[in-house]
Amino acid sequence: MTGIVSQSDKHTSGEDSLIARYFKPLATDPGAFGLDDDAAALRAAGEDIVVTTDAIVEGVHFLPDDPPDTLARKALRVNLSDIAAKGAVPAGFVLTLAVRKADESWLKPFARALGEDAADFGCPLLGGDTVSTPGPLMISITAFGRLPQGKMVHRAGAQAGDRMFVTGTIGDAALGLDVLQGGPVAAALADDASGRDFLAARYRVPQPRNALAHAVRAHASAAMDVSDGLAGDLAKLCAASGVTAVINVPSVPLSSAAAGLVARKAIGIETLVAGGDDYELLCAVPGDRADAFLREARQAKVTVTAIGGLIAGSSPPSFLDGQGRELKLQQLSYSHF
Amino acid sequence: MTGIVSQSDKHTSGEDSLIARYFKPLATDPGAFGLDDDAAALRAAGEDIVVTTDAIVEGVHFLPDDPPDTLARKALRVNLSDIAAKGAVPAGFVLTLAVRKADESWLKPFARALGEDAADFGCPLLGGDTVSTPGPLMISITAFGRLPQGKMVHRAGAQAGDRMFVTGTIGDAALGLDVLQGGPVAAALADDASGRDFLAARYRVPQPRNALAHAVRAHASAAMDVSDGLAGDLAKLCAASGVTAVINVPSVPLSSAAAGLVARKAIGIETLVAGGDDYELLCAVPGDRADAFLREARQAKVTVTAIGGLIAGSSPPSFLDGQGRELKLQQLSYSHF
Incomplete structure (x- = not known):
C-alpha cells in the first residue's frame, strides 16, 4: 500500500505503459478513441442502450489459481449473457481492474483472451480504469447492448399459458x-x-x-x-x-x-x-x-x-x-x- | 471470506434487502426498472452516449476514516466531472460496491448522499452490483452523459493560438x-x-x-x-x-x-x-x-x-x-x- 495518491501515481509509469500496451489493442471501436481520452462515445441512432454490470472478486467469485485467460472470458461473458437475455446485441464494455501490481505474466494472457472474446462477440473495449489495491484482485465490467427503442425483454411480462x-x-x-x-x-x-x-x-x-x-x-x-x-x-x-x-x-x-x-x-x-x-x-x-x-x-x-x-x-x-x-x-x- | 459462492449467496437475504432498501429509492429513471431487472435501458434519441468510469479503493484513493457521505459524493462527482469536461449532460450511472459486509450505519449515509447528488446533478442510479470482498472497500462508478452526435469534446483538438x-x-x-x-x-x-x-x-x-x-x-x-x-x-x-x-x-x-x-x-x-x-x-x-x-x-x-x-x-x-x-x-x- 502506497498511501493516498493522486490518480496518476496509482501505478509507476512503467506499469501504466504496460497496461496501455495490453489494453489499447482491444479498443477497436472508433468511439473508444484508442483509450486516449477521458471518456468513450457510444453512438445510438434511436436505439436503447442496455446497460449491465457484474463484478467478480478473487476468493469470493473465483479461485485464486483460476487462469487469467478464463477469468477474462468469464468476466466478460457473464455480462454478455445478461445482454443476450434482454434481447440486445453487444455494443461494447468498460473494464475496471483492481490489481495488487501490474504483472505482465498475468496481464498478457488476460488481455489476449479478453480481446479474443471481445472480437468474437462483437463487444469492443470502450474504456476503463485500472487501480491498485492491497486486497484481492477484482474485475468489474459494465457492458452495453443495443436494441430498438422500448424492446428490452424483462423478467416481468410472462403470462399463464406461456x-x-x-x-x-x-x-x-x-x-x-x-x-x-x-x-x-x-x-x-x-x-x-x-x-x-x-x-x-x-x-x-x-x-x-x-x-x-x-x-x-x-x-x-x-x-x-x-x-x-x-x-x-x-x-x-x-x-x-x-x-x-x-x-x-x-x-x-x-x-x-x-x-x-x-x-x-x-x-x-x-x-x-x-x-x-x-x-x-x-x-x-x-x-x-x-x-x-x-x-x-x-x-x-x-x-x-x-x-x-x-x-x-x-x-x-x-x-x-x-x-x-x-x-x-x-x-x-x-x-x- | 465465505468461499466461492454463487451470486445469490454473496450476501445473506437480510443484507440483500438492506441493500435494496437503500439503493432502490435512487433508481428514479424509468430505464432503471426499479433495479428489479437484469439490466437498465438508456434511451438515446439520436444522441451519443458518453461513458466514463472511475474506481476508488480504500487506503489507496481515500482514507479509511473518510465519512461515507463524502465518499459517495466524491465517487459520483469524479465521474460527473469527466462528463462535464466532454461537454455532455449527465444521464445516469451504475455502481459497483465491494464491501466486507452490508453495514447499515455505513450504507444509510452513503446511499442518502449518493441519492442527493444523483438528484442534484440529474444523474440517476441505473443499476449496479454489490459484492463481498475480504479486502478494502471499493467503489466503482460508470457514468453516462448525452450529447449531440459527434460533439464530444476531446483532449485533442486544441490549436496554437487558443x-x-x-x-x-x-x-x-x-x-x-x-x-x-x-x-x-x-x-x-x-x-x-x-x-x-x-x-x-x-x-x-x-x-x-x-x-x-x-x-x-x-x-x-x-x-x-x-x-x-x-x-x-x-x-x-x-x-x-x-x-x-x-x-x-x-x-x-x-x-x-x-x-x-x-x-x-x-x-x-x-x-x-x-x-x-x-x-x-x-x-x-x-x-x-x-x-x-x-x-x-x-x-x-x-x-x-x-x-x-x-x-x-x-x-x-x-x-x-x-x-x-x-x-x-x-x-x-x-x-x-
Missing part, C-alpha cells in the same frame, strides 16, 4: 466448481479426466447465448439468464411476472457428464437444478410463438429445451419428478454438496 | 489531503480551523462543473478535467493536441486559503499547480470564442480564469513566474510535501 424454455444444459458449472475444489464430484469422476475437464470448463468459461438474442426479442414474453441456479432464477422470473411455474424435472437438459453422475446416484438432480453459474437463458414464450422460437433457435444453432409451463398463482414454482411427484423446495436451494 | 482557461481554484484538494493527514499544511493552519475545514472539504467533495458543459461543447477546442494536477493534465492535453502551452503562474486562480499559505511561504505555488484531485475543468478556447465562452460561463455561474495560451511546439508546457522566469519542471511533479 411455455418455459432453457438453453444448453443445466448444472454443469456447479459440478465443475466441485471438481476444481476436489469435492465429491471430483472423487466420483476420479477415473474420468475428460468428464472433469468438461465440467471445470463449464464453470470457468460460460457460453453466453448471444446468438439467441433476436429470437428472445422476437418471441419471449420474459427472459433472464440463469446465474444463481435454475430453481432460484425461475422463482424470480415468476415473481416478477406474477405467475408460477410447473417444471418437469426429467425434461431439464443435462450434459452427458451430469446425466451420468445422476444415473450413478453420485448426485441428485436437485443439485443441478439449484446449482449456480450456468449462464444459460431462461425464456418464457407464449404457446403460439413456441414453434417460431424453436425454429429461430435452430437457425441460430442454440439448443433450447421446453422444461414446463407457467400457470396462474403466486406460490413458488413446482418441480415434478418423472412420476409427477413434487420435489421438496428445500432440496432446491443452493448447497456446496 | 487560450487556456481553468474553472474554480487550483491546488486546494492537495492541501486538504495534507490537512487530513496532519502534514505541514495542517501545522501551518493550526490556528485556522475554517481554513483547514475548507481545504479538507475541497479534497473530500469536489465540485464538478456540469453547469459549464454547454459552454465547453459550444466553444472549447479541447477540454479535460484536472484530476492529476494542473501541470500534468495540461501536458496531456497539449500532447494529445500536438501543441504546447505557456502558463502565467500568477494567473492561476487560488482560494484565499491557498493564497494565504503561499503569501506566508508555507507552501510554494508549484505544490498547487502539481497537486491532484482538483476536478476543475481545463479548456482550450480559440481566441475568437473566448468572449462568448466567458459570457456563457458567467451565465452558468461558473468562475473561469484565463491562465495562458497555446503555441506551436512539442516541448512540455512552460510555467512562468511573475517576472516571466520559467519555473523548473521537476518542481511541478506531484509530491507529498
Whole structure:
C-alpha cells in the first residue's frame, strides 16, 4: 500500500505503459478513441442502450489459481449473457481492474483472451480504469447492448399459458466448481479426466447465448439468464411476472457428464437444478410463438429445451419428478454438496 | 471470506434487502426498472452516449476514516466531472460496491448522499452490483452523459493560438489531503480551523462543473478535467493536441486559503499547480470564442480564469513566474510535501 495518491501515481509509469500496451489493442471501436481520452462515445441512432454490470472478486467469485485467460472470458461473458437475455446485441464494455501490481505474466494472457472474446462477440473495449489495491484482485465490467427503442425483454411480462424454455444444459458449472475444489464430484469422476475437464470448463468459461438474442426479442414474453441456479432464477422470473411455474424435472437438459453422475446416484438432480453459474437463458414464450422460437433457435444453432409451463398463482414454482411427484423446495436451494 | 459462492449467496437475504432498501429509492429513471431487472435501458434519441468510469479503493484513493457521505459524493462527482469536461449532460450511472459486509450505519449515509447528488446533478442510479470482498472497500462508478452526435469534446483538438482557461481554484484538494493527514499544511493552519475545514472539504467533495458543459461543447477546442494536477493534465492535453502551452503562474486562480499559505511561504505555488484531485475543468478556447465562452460561463455561474495560451511546439508546457522566469519542471511533479 502506497498511501493516498493522486490518480496518476496509482501505478509507476512503467506499469501504466504496460497496461496501455495490453489494453489499447482491444479498443477497436472508433468511439473508444484508442483509450486516449477521458471518456468513450457510444453512438445510438434511436436505439436503447442496455446497460449491465457484474463484478467478480478473487476468493469470493473465483479461485485464486483460476487462469487469467478464463477469468477474462468469464468476466466478460457473464455480462454478455445478461445482454443476450434482454434481447440486445453487444455494443461494447468498460473494464475496471483492481490489481495488487501490474504483472505482465498475468496481464498478457488476460488481455489476449479478453480481446479474443471481445472480437468474437462483437463487444469492443470502450474504456476503463485500472487501480491498485492491497486486497484481492477484482474485475468489474459494465457492458452495453443495443436494441430498438422500448424492446428490452424483462423478467416481468410472462403470462399463464406461456411455455418455459432453457438453453444448453443445466448444472454443469456447479459440478465443475466441485471438481476444481476436489469435492465429491471430483472423487466420483476420479477415473474420468475428460468428464472433469468438461465440467471445470463449464464453470470457468460460460457460453453466453448471444446468438439467441433476436429470437428472445422476437418471441419471449420474459427472459433472464440463469446465474444463481435454475430453481432460484425461475422463482424470480415468476415473481416478477406474477405467475408460477410447473417444471418437469426429467425434461431439464443435462450434459452427458451430469446425466451420468445422476444415473450413478453420485448426485441428485436437485443439485443441478439449484446449482449456480450456468449462464444459460431462461425464456418464457407464449404457446403460439413456441414453434417460431424453436425454429429461430435452430437457425441460430442454440439448443433450447421446453422444461414446463407457467400457470396462474403466486406460490413458488413446482418441480415434478418423472412420476409427477413434487420435489421438496428445500432440496432446491443452493448447497456446496 | 465465505468461499466461492454463487451470486445469490454473496450476501445473506437480510443484507440483500438492506441493500435494496437503500439503493432502490435512487433508481428514479424509468430505464432503471426499479433495479428489479437484469439490466437498465438508456434511451438515446439520436444522441451519443458518453461513458466514463472511475474506481476508488480504500487506503489507496481515500482514507479509511473518510465519512461515507463524502465518499459517495466524491465517487459520483469524479465521474460527473469527466462528463462535464466532454461537454455532455449527465444521464445516469451504475455502481459497483465491494464491501466486507452490508453495514447499515455505513450504507444509510452513503446511499442518502449518493441519492442527493444523483438528484442534484440529474444523474440517476441505473443499476449496479454489490459484492463481498475480504479486502478494502471499493467503489466503482460508470457514468453516462448525452450529447449531440459527434460533439464530444476531446483532449485533442486544441490549436496554437487558443487560450487556456481553468474553472474554480487550483491546488486546494492537495492541501486538504495534507490537512487530513496532519502534514505541514495542517501545522501551518493550526490556528485556522475554517481554513483547514475548507481545504479538507475541497479534497473530500469536489465540485464538478456540469453547469459549464454547454459552454465547453459550444466553444472549447479541447477540454479535460484536472484530476492529476494542473501541470500534468495540461501536458496531456497539449500532447494529445500536438501543441504546447505557456502558463502565467500568477494567473492561476487560488482560494484565499491557498493564497494565504503561499503569501506566508508555507507552501510554494508549484505544490498547487502539481497537486491532484482538483476536478476543475481545463479548456482550450480559440481566441475568437473566448468572449462568448466567458459570457456563457458567467451565465452558468461558473468562475473561469484565463491562465495562458497555446503555441506551436512539442516541448512540455512552460510555467512562468511573475517576472516571466520559467519555473523548473521537476518542481511541478506531484509530491507529498
